[in-house]
Amino acid sequence: MTxxxxxxxxxxxxxxxxxxxxxxxxxxxxxxxxxxxxxxxxDNLSLLLDQSVVVGxxxxxxxxxxxxxxxxxxxxxxxxVGTIIMARHAPGQGAAVSLLAALTVCxxxxxxxxxxxxxxxxxxxxxxxxxxxxxxxxxxxxSQSRSYPVDAALLVVSxxxxxxxxxxxxxxxxxLLLVYAALWYMLRQTAWGRHVYAIGGNQEAARLMGIPVxxxxxxxxxxxxxxxxxxxxxxxxxxxxxxxxxxxTANLDSITAVVIGGTxxxxxxxxxxxxxxxxxxxxxLRSGLTQAGIDALYQDVGTGILVVAAVAVDQVxxxxxx
Amino acid sequence: xxxxxxxxxWPPFMARLALAAAVIAGVAGAxxxxxxxxxxxxxxxxxxxxxxxxxxxxxxxxxxxxAAERARQQGAELIALSGKFEGDNEGQVAAIENxxxxxxxxxxxxxSNSSALVGAIKRARDxxxxxxxxxxxxxxxxxxxxxxxxxxxxxxRLQGAWLKQALGGRAAKIVxxxxxxxxxxxTQRHQGFLAGFGIEENDQAIVGRxxxxxxxxxxxxxxxxxxxxxxxxxxxxxxxxxxxxGAYAAIAARRATGAILIGSIDGACTGVSDVKxxxxxxxxxxxxxxxxxxxxxxxxxxxRTGRRPAGFIDTGVQLITDLPHPGLEARDTAFGxxxxxx
Numbered sequence: 001m002t003x004x005x006x007x008x009x010x011x012x013x014x015x016x017x018x019x020x021x022x023x024x025x026x027x028x029x030x031x032x033x034x035x036x037x038x039x040x041x042x043d044n045l046s047l048l049l050d051q052s053v054v055v056g057x058x059x060x061x062x063x064x065x066x067x068x069x070x071x072x073x074x075x076x077x078x079x080x081v082g083t084i085i086m087a088r089h090a091p092g093q094g095a096a097v098s099l100l101a102a103l104t105v106c107x108x109x110x111x112x113x114x115x116x117x118x119x120x121x122x123x124x125x126x127x128x129x130x131x132x133x134x135x136x137x138x139x140x141x142x143s144q145s146r147s148y149p150v151d152a153a154l155l156v157v158s159x160x161x162x163x164x165x166x167x168x169x170x171x172x173x174x175x176l177l178l179v180y181a182a183l184w185y186m187l188r189q190t191a192w193g194r195h196v197y198a199i200g201g202n203q204e205a206a207r208l209m210g211i212p213v214x215x216x217x218x219x220x221x222x223x224x225x226x227x228x229x230x231x232x233x234x235x236x237x238x239x240x241x242x243x244x245x246x247x248x249t250a251n252l253d254s255i256t257a258v259v260i261g262g263t264x265x266x267x268x269x270x271x272x273x274x275x276x277x278x279x280x281x282x283x284x285l286r287s288g289l290t291q292a293g294i295d296a297l298y299q300d301v302g303t304g305i306l307v308v309a310a311v312a313v314d315q316v317x318x319x320x321x322x
Numbered sequence: 323x324x325x326x327x328x329x330x331x332w333p334p335f336m337a338r339l340a341l342a343a344a345v346i347a348g349v350a351g352a353x354x355x356x357x358x359x360x361x362x363x364x365x366x367x368x369x370x371x372x373x374x375x376x377x378x379x380x381x382x383x384x385x386x387x388x389a390a391e392r393a394r395q396q397g398a399e400l401i402a403l404s405g406k407f408e409g410d411n412e413g414q415v416a417a418i419e420n421x422x423x424x425x426x427x428x429x430x431x432x433x434s435n436s437s438a439l440v441g442a443i444k445r446a447r448d449x450x451x452x453x454x455x456x457x458x459x460x461x462x463x464x465x466x467x468x469x470x471x472x473x474x475x476x477x478x479r480l481q482g483a484w485l486k487q488a489l490g491g492r493a494a495k496i497v498x499x500x501x502x503x504x505x506x507x508x509t510q511r512h513q514g515f516l517a518g519f520g521i522e523e524n525d526q527a528i529v530g531r532x533x534x535x536x537x538x539x540x541x542x543x544x545x546x547x548x549x550x551x552x553x554x555x556x557x558x559x560x561x562x563x564x565x566x567x568g569a570y571a572a573i574a575a576r577r578a579t580g581a582i583l584i585g586s587i588d589g590a591c592t593g594v595s596d597v598k599x600x601x602x603x604x605x606x607x608x609x610x611x612x613x614x615x616x617x618x619x620x621x622x623x624x625x626r627t628g629r630r631p632a633g634f635i636d637t638g639v640q641l642i643t644d645l646p647h648p649g650l651e652a653r654d655t656a657f658g659x660x661x662x663x664x
Binding site: 036038039041043044047050051054140145146147149159235238239240241243244245246247248249250286287290291293295296297 | 377378379380383407503530531532533535536537538539542543544546547548550551564567568571575592664
């Protein structure tokens with residue numbers, strides 16, 4: 001075997017979405033299990049899943065948008081507004097109504113970004129940067145700088161644990177897995193999914209092929225908005241308190257998960273399963289390094305290196321395909 | 323298509339129109355200003371600037387409200403600006419420069435970073451503006467004309483002393499949830515806690531330490547991970563009550579609320595309620611209204627007599643708990659709820 005074919009094989013392996021993050025996850029898991037006594041316990045593993053729910057839901061919406069070649073900087077802010085709507089209105093209007101209102105508002109905010117991107121052809125980075133500022137500030141005005149405790153059972157249901165043998169899974173984790181399964185199916189098995197990939201690959205070519213580009217883009221941003229609403233719901237299950245200062249870096253955390261999961265920032269390549277692995281990998285790193293007694297700042301150093309490494313792998317894979 | 327054609331041809335015309343309008347308005351405005359200067363103003367309204375760390379933290383909201391109210395009583399106008407987030411030094415520098423341009427007589431500033439604003443503050447003082455720090459001292463402290471603030475070291479010390487007494491003779495396993503790395507307030511509270519608890523920075527008793535930036539979700543995740551690594555944690559130091567709430571959620575999920583003592587600092591109404599409900603053992607209240615009122619009064623005094631305040635003016639702290647310990651002056655949550663902010 002020559003070096004050239006060796007490299008080609010390496011490139012093919014790297015290009016297969018999910019292989020890289022899965023390997024990294026396995027290595028990290030084994031390393032932390034070997035070096036600490038508290039990492040590989042049923043309790044800690046359920047906790048790791050719990051810690052991945054909110055960012056995981058934000059990241060799945062982010063994946064859809066990045067697959068179309070876009071990016072969403074406003075997702076954390078949209079979810080925070082969702083939590084404030086639920087928490088503020090649950091005592092007066094009832095939990096179900098406030099939940100529905102929050103999901104509607106989150107979907108509408110996603111749709112607003114989508115309209116600007118699809119109809120006015122504005123760059124997604126700029127649209128969602130503006131959206132981030134507007135939504136974050138509005139959320140703070142709307143919350144009147146207070147935080148709102150939540151006690152309605154419906155709103156905190158995602159935190160309820162479901163014992164399954166030795167481990168306990170929360171409703172939030174089950175919901176997260178369901179959402180990922182559904183979107184995996186939609187992206188792989190439906191025309192809509194193929195359109196999403198086609199638009200991310202080459203928007204003009206997709207248009208010429210007769211793919212309804214605007215409609216698909218709009219559905220992606222609206223769907224992402226709904227997913228952010230679900231993230232807001234899950235957030236209240238984690239901490240039963242809505243606070244405008246929470247999840248300040250969740251937008252970047254979600255992008256981190258998507259990129260580590262192997263989805264290309266240029267669009268058109270990747271998928272939600274990689275993102276799920278990426279989300280888990282970040283949680284595993286944070287948890288494992290804490291168990292190992294390593295300072296929190298080094299955890300950020302580790303995550304940063306992973307992001308750059310993932311993008312480098314993507315570049316190599318892209319060149320390999322040309 | 324016709325629509326977009328129009329869009330492309332209109333802007334230059336509109337821009338020219340707008341420019342013309344601006345020029346006319348500017349000339350008229352300048353003329354107006356001149357004529358106003360010619361006739362001595364009967365009572366030039368005193369303008370005071372306020373630059374807070376963020377617009378969102380209820381502490382700074384209360385501070386701003388109290389400053390606006392005091393300014394109104396004193397017949398002055400308050401211009402309130404702020405950074406966008408904790409640590410937004412550029413935003414605060416821009417705010418100070420803005421205020422210099424607006425011709426304020428004094429600036430009250432709560433610096434996000436103790437040393438980052440010193441240059442901008444000097445430019446303001448060189449123009450004869452009184453600059454006073456509220457809540458957070460600058461580094462060096464004499465970069466401003468006096469500081470009206472909580473003694474954050476004392477606040478940390480009270481939290482530490484109460485936690486130490488509440489723990490009794492048991493061996494301590496401490497988690498410290500800090501704010502921003504390098505933040506002045508954060509460091510003082512941290513060091514105060516260590517002194518109050520009677521330990522050194524690298525004491526064995528400290529089993530975990532994280533910077534959680536005042537974000538309850540970060541505090542929650544950090545506390546969860548520390549509890550995994552050290553299930554026997556029994557003392558949690560928190561930089562403020564939002565962080566305490568995140569820590570409490572993690573502890574409550576493990577049904578460990580009886581075994582773990584949480585202390586905090588701030589005295590917001592939600593925080594005092596958490597103390598009353600037994601979620602937090604104690605909190606240390608600070609008094610933003612006093613900072614704002616004394617700061618405004620200092621500028622008014624300066625405008626009237628030219629006298630500048632100097633040094634550190636302590637606006638006081640108060641330990642709030644329903645579980646007092648002898649030798650540690652404390653008020654109960656009834657007092658706390660009557661005097662809390664936010």
